[in-house]
Amino acid sequence: MNLVQRAVALLAVVASVCLTYAPAAAPVAVSPRQPALEAPPSSYRPLPRVDTLVTGATILDGVGGRIEHGDVLMHDGRIIAVGHALPREGAVVVDASGRWVTPGIIDVHTHYGTYLLPQSAAEASVSDVLEESDPNVADTWIEHAVRPEDPAFSRALTSGVTTLQILPGSSALFGGRTVIIKPIPAVTVDQMRFPGARQGLKMACGTNPASSFGSRGRFPNSRQGEIAGVRGAFLEAERYRKEWDAYRAGRRADAPKRDLKLDTLSAALRGELPVHLHCYRADDIANWISTLEEFGVHLTAVHHAVEAYKIAPLLAQKHVCAAVWPDWWGFKREAEDGIPENAAFIEAAGGCVVMHSDIPLLGSLLNIEAAKAAAAGRRAGLAIPEERAIRWITSNAAKVLGLESQIGHLAPGMNADLVVWSGNPFSIYSKADLVFIDGAVAYDRHGPSSQRPSDFELGRPQKEAVR
Amino acid sequence: MTRRLAPLLLLASSVHADPIAITGAEVWTNTADAPVRNATVVISGGRIVSIQPALSPPPSARVIDAAGRVVTPPLDAAATQIGLVEVASASDTDDRAVHSGPLGAAFDVSLGVDANHLTVEQARVAGVARALVFPDPAGNGVFAGWAARLNLAERTDIVERARVALFVTAGGAGAHVAGGSRAAIWGQVHNALSEARSARASSPFKPRDQLLNHADLEAITPVLEKRVPLAVVAQREADIRQAVAAGKDFGISVVIVGGAEAWRAATLLVSRHVPVILDPLDDLPVSYDSVGARRDNARILADAGVTIGFMVSGQGIYLNYNVGQALREGAGIAVANGLPYGQALRAITQNAARIWGDAAPAGTLAPGAAADLVVWDGDPLEPTTAPVAIFLNGTEISLRSRQTLLRDRYRPASEEGRSAPAGR
Numbered sequence: 001m002n003l004v005q006r007a008v009a010l011l012a013v014v015a016s017v018c019l020t021y022a023p024a025a026a027p028v029a030v031s032p033r034q035p036a037l038e039a040p041p042s043s044y045r046p047l048p049r050v051d052t053l054v055t056g057a058t059i060l061d062g063v064g065g066r067i068e069h070g071d072v073l074m075h076d077g078r079i080i081a082v083g084h085a086l087p088r089e090g091a092v093v094v095d096a097s098g099r100w101v102t103p104g105i106i107d108v109h110t111h112y113g114t115y116l117l118p119q120s121a122a123e124a125s126v127s128d129v130l131e132e133s134d135p136n137v138a139d140t141w142i143e144h145a146v147r148p149e150d151p152a153f154s155r156a157l158t159s160g161v162t163t164l165q166i167l168p169g170s171s172a173l174f175g176g177r178t179v180i181i182k183p184i185p186a187v188t189v190d191q192m193r194f195p196g197a198r199q200g201l202k203m204a205c206g207t208n209p210a211s212s213f214g215s216r217g218r219f220p221n222s223r224q225g226e227i228a229g230v231r232g233a234f235l236e237a238e239r240y241r242k243e244w245d246a247y248r249a250g251r252r253a254d255a256p257k258r259d260l261k262l263d264t265l266s267a268a269l270r271g272e273l274p275v276h277l278h279c280y281r282a283d284d285i286a287n288w289i290s291t292l293e294e295f296g297v298h299l300t301a302v303h304h305a306v307e308a309y310k311i312a313p314l315l316a317q318k319h320v321c322a323a324v325w326p327d328w329w330g331f332k333r334e335a336e337d338g339i340p341e342n343a344a345f346i347e348a349a350g351g352c353v354v355m356h357s358d359i360p361l362l363g364s365l366l367n368i369e370a371a372k373a374a375a376a377g378r379r380a381g382l383a384i385p386e387e388r389a390i391r392w393i394t395s396n397a398a399k400v401l402g403l404e405s406q407i408g409h410l411a412p413g414m415n416a417d418l419v420v421w422s423g424n425p426f427s428i429y430s431k432a433d434l435v436f437i438d439g440a441v442a443y444d445r446h447g448p449s450s451q452r453p454s455d456f457e458l459g460r461p462q463k464e465a466v467r
Numbered sequence: 468m469t470r471r472l473a474p475l476l477l478l479a480s481s482v483h484a485d486p487i488a489i490t491g492a493e494v495w496t497n498t499a500d501a502p503v504r505n506a507t508v509v510i511s512g513g514r515i516v517s518i519q520p521a522l523s524p525p526p527s528a529r530v531i532d533a534a535g536r537v538v539t540p541p542l543d544a545a546a547t548q549i550g551l552v553e554v555a556s557a558s559d560t561d562d563r564a565v566h567s568g569p570l571g572a573a574f575d576v577s578l579g580v581d582a583n584h585l586t587v588e589q590a591r592v593a594g595v596a597r598a599l600v601f602p603d604p605a606g607n608g609v610f611a612g613w614a615a616r617l618n619l620a621e622r623t624d625i626v627e628r629a630r631v632a633l634f635v636t637a638g639g640a641g642a643h644v645a646g647g648s649r650a651a652i653w654g655q656v657h658n659a660l661s662e663a664r665s666a667r668a669s670s671p672f673k674p675r676d677q678l679l680n681h682a683d684l685e686a687i688t689p690v691l692e693k694r695v696p697l698a699v700v701a702q703r704e705a706d707i708r709q710a711v712a713a714g715k716d717f718g719i720s721v722v723i724v725g726g727a728e729a730w731r732a733a734t735l736l737v738s739r740h741v742p743v744i745l746d747p748l749d750d751l752p753v754s755y756d757s758v759g760a761r762r763d764n765a766r767i768l769a770d771a772g773v774t775i776g777f778m779v780s781g782q783g784i785y786l787n788y789n790v791g792q793a794l795r796e797g798a799g800i801a802v803a804n805g806l807p808y809g810q811a812l813r814a815i816t817q818n819a820a821r822i823w824g825d826a827a828p829a830g831t832l833a834p835g836a837a838a839d840l841v842v843w844d845g846d847p848l849e850p851t852t853a854p855v856a857i858f859l860n861g862t863e864i865s866l867r868s869r870q871t872l873l874r875d876r877y878r879p880a881s882e883e884g885r886s887a888p889a890g891r
Contacts, residue, residue: 118752121639151752207556309877329870330585330788332556339870341878348879359782360751368796368850375851380874428799428849457752462704462759466731 040143042193044182049440050092051075054420057096061410062103062394066387072101074416077439082410094434096420102390103408104162104417104437105366106397108276108323109303109356112153112166113146113189117360117456130169131176135213135220136233138201139260140176142168146189149455152360153183153192157443158450159364160425160432162417163194163398163407167202167303170278171212173220173229175202177264178276180401182437185452198402200300201268203230204278205288207334223284227291234295237265274300274402280334282310289318301400303356306338312349321352321400325362326373343370343392344377344384354397366393371426386426486511487861488524489842491534496832497817500809508538510838513861517834531856537843539812540830541596541857542794545744545776545819546724548600548786549586550617550625551576555787566606572659573682574612576602577629582622585869586787591619592868593791594841594854597627599823601698601724604636609645609655611636613686614698616823620839620859631823632722633690637701637710638756653709656697660717663687695824696720702727702756711739722822724778727757730764733771742774742822747797747804748781765814766805775810776818777801796850811848837861 052074059070061082071086072079114128128145131137146166156164161183168175178200181192205226214221220229243256244266267273275292279285279302292299301321302308306329308315308322315322324346329338346353355370357363374389398408406415416439423430435443444450457463487510494506496518507522508515524530553560562579565571580600581587590598601614611634618627635641637652645651655678662677666684679687689695699710702725711732714721723729726743729736736743745768749760768775777797779785785793798811806814817830832840838861845852857864 118754118758120755121643155751312879327789327792328784330554331784333554336554337873339873339877341874345877345879360753361748361782364750365748371849371851372792372796375853379853380878381880426851428796429803431803457758460758462728462731466733 039196039198040193041190042195043188043190044184044193044195045191046077046438047184047440047442049077049438051090052094052416052436052439053086053088053091054094054096054101054418055086057099057101057420058424059410060100060102060387060390060425062390063409063411064387064391066385069097070101072410072418074418074436074439077416078412079410079414079416079418080412082412094420098423099433100421100423100425100430101410102160102419102421102425103394103410103414104419104435105160105393106401106403106408107156107161107164107357107363107366107393108301108354108397108400109358110152110156110164110166110360110363111169111358112156112164112183112360112363113148113150114142114166114168115152115360116147117151127169130171132169132171132212135172135209135218135229136174136261137168137172137176138174138233138262138264140168141179141199142166142176142202143179143189143193146179146181148186148189148192151454151457152363154185154452154454155360155364157183157435158432158445160367160419160421160435161363162419162435162437162442163401163403164363165200165276165401167200167276170202170204170208173203173209173226174233174261174265175204177273178202180403184437184442194403198272198274200274200276200401201264202276202278203288205284206279206281207332208278223287227287230288230291231294233261233265234269234297237262237269238295241266241269268297269295271298274400276300276400277302278304280304280306280332282307284334286311286314289314289320300402301354304335304358306335306342308351308353309339309342309345310337312346312351315346316349316351319352321354321396322346323354323356323397323400324373325358326355326369326376340373340376341380343373344380344382347377347384347388347392348382352396352399353392354400355392367421367425367430368428369393374426386424389426485861486516486525486528487531487858487863488528489531489533489538489840489856490524491532492536492538492842494518494538494832495540495809495812497540497809497813497830498833500807502537506538508832508840510858510861513838515832515834515836515838515840518832531842533842536855537845537847537852538832538840539843539847540816540832541839541841541859542594542791542815543817543819543830544590544595544598544778544790544794544815545822546601546614546778546786547590547598547790548603549590549595549598549790550580550582550584551600552586552787553584555783564603564605565612568607569680569682570612571605571608571683572610572612572633572679573686574602574605574610575615575629576600576612577615577626580615580617580626582625586790587617587619587625588868589788589870590790591864592854592857592866592871593789594843594847594857595791595794596620596839596859597820597825597829598790599631599819601632601634604641604700605644607644608683609635609641609652610659610683610686611700616825628825630686630689630695632696632698633687634698634700634724637699637706638703639754640700640756649706653713656713657716659683659687660691660713660719663691664717667691690719691717693718693720696722698722698724700724702754702760704728704731704759706756707732708735711735711741714739714741726768727764728759729773730761730767731759733768733773736768737772742776742818743768744776744778744819744822746778746780747801748779753782762800762804763806765801765811769806769810774818774822775814776822777814792850795847795852799848799850802848808848
């Protein structure tokens, strides 16, 4: 338990925030040595698939719509129709009468593959969750540490998760780049990478960076030091960006010296890397939004954000999403004021709220996490029907990842990522029966592959029946 | 639900507004496997007078319409740490474990329990009436120390019974304090029990070369005399089997806490009458001790006849925070994975009192029993459900907490909420 608690400290105790991503307007200039900003290539291939018609379900479309006894038609990995009495020709029919269908769940905050299960004493001193040697490790890419055989991936999939983001931990001001993947069986992270998905930049405010570095006699050891550190780094990145802009525009002959940290920070300045900020307190969140604004950087999402409800109108006004737990509070001073109505109050202010997991256990319960948060809101007098609450783990999460045009919404043209639930997904008794990713059955609770163990779990006597 | 007025008055009141009739509810009494539907529960003098279907309430009764609602005994958290820690990251507010000094088995967490902790208040308004609080692994020996039973119907003297069970942490989590091997834990446990047995046999006690100091020696005696159990925190099958063997060899009672792989030893556990307090949410190999974790652990153990109670850890968070809701969520998951509903309910309302040997086990709704009950706004095993009324000793308690006050201060429609600072 001590080990695990220490490990949790690495994760939640250091939070991350994300910013909404604005597509870069500028065309990419041709230059062999400019900072690499494009999404790295993916070797993901969809699993074998056939055209499928899911019929007779209660459909929550992910953006607030609800259809009773509805059908969803998938063709060649895309959704091509959502409605009633859709044509069956050429499609495998899944009778979902009495069942519910939602978009695939999207988890914007995990440490899968780096907070590798099982955790052991070996991870207490050396962990891949974060490179902790410097408060600015913007040059690190978390994908370089991800082990696809982490059992957490398969648990997420069997719980309805079809897309997830892996972020660095939260002890550094600039924690490095994130990666967005699909939790399918794979051997390399490239095979899981969501094609075309942008990386993000993980940042962290508050207690974690200050305590992590301050306790080692290093900078920063205070909140004000953190902000000073961020401002200083972005000033440097601005200078770097201008040098590259001048070079690209032909105003200087020699290419600037390449710097991996400044590559990442200047990409954030250009709006090419969505910014995700770990931050708990309302005062901290407001300060960091201002600090980022000073450099024209928009915060995509603030993660953990247990006090977001205190500044819900500000978050809505600034278009900053909040990725939260429904009920975690108290385990650290920054979390003392957490309340179960946090998500609902953000929603009520017109803000963008998302449920996130941070730990593998919660990543297998995101539908229940959303259920709890919505129920607390209803009890506080707010109208949050299921078709709205589902947005917190689908379309709102897609927006955080900059993928809202592809996932999180059941509509023609969208990726065919969806879950057939045994019942109301907000009931503790319901289970994901079928999980489709890009139109392929990635998980079938009643199928032969439903118990596919990870490589780690394969052949372990503890997993087998008692003889 | 109408908002209750002057909750502080209710809190302070020791006068029962008698009689009270709760009508129209689905009542789970824990005396049968099915609920009493459309029941009227009559409370008077702090006790339950009757539970009858479709009974008209007594004319003088205060009537609580509970149509469509569910009534159960209050929650009993079989293993938590409420009242022992305020802010887990602030060590001066954390009294869960002894890290150094002379106390080993003699460490008694009841002496550090604070009835004013927000974790206690939150558990109470979530429908938790009783709880066991247990120590975390020690930094100076294999024994974590003594657990205590809490009664949250009280406001100050919430420790109902101290020294309820002696905790030892087995497996990888405890190995380092034993010298670096789980085998050394068992070596030290065996030795401690042997030394306590020798001390008891020789009167007057003749000191010899021994590892235990007198405080630890005396602390172990009640375990040896089978007055209280040895609670072994163990996940791995091998450690669970070692715990059962120690129980047999020394003739002591053993309770397994954690038990991620207990399903693999179900036959042995039932034959030795060893109960298991497990986490129904476990299904990941979070450590090398719990590679065999699975969500139907509860179902397999219960089918075999093992007495089970639930604890929900949430990687440590839920042992202190959101204890009530987490327990219900865990029980719901157990039902979703095959455990009969009534057994899941008992695992969070009744079994802890049996496992920890309460003199007058609570957790049953029946005429003559103390009027401890919760009225839920739906199925209590759905975590979306919440209490609408809680009666402890026949008195309705306030559901106000620091969290509800924060909620009301920042509620979107409230004046305070509107004027709340919006940063800049």
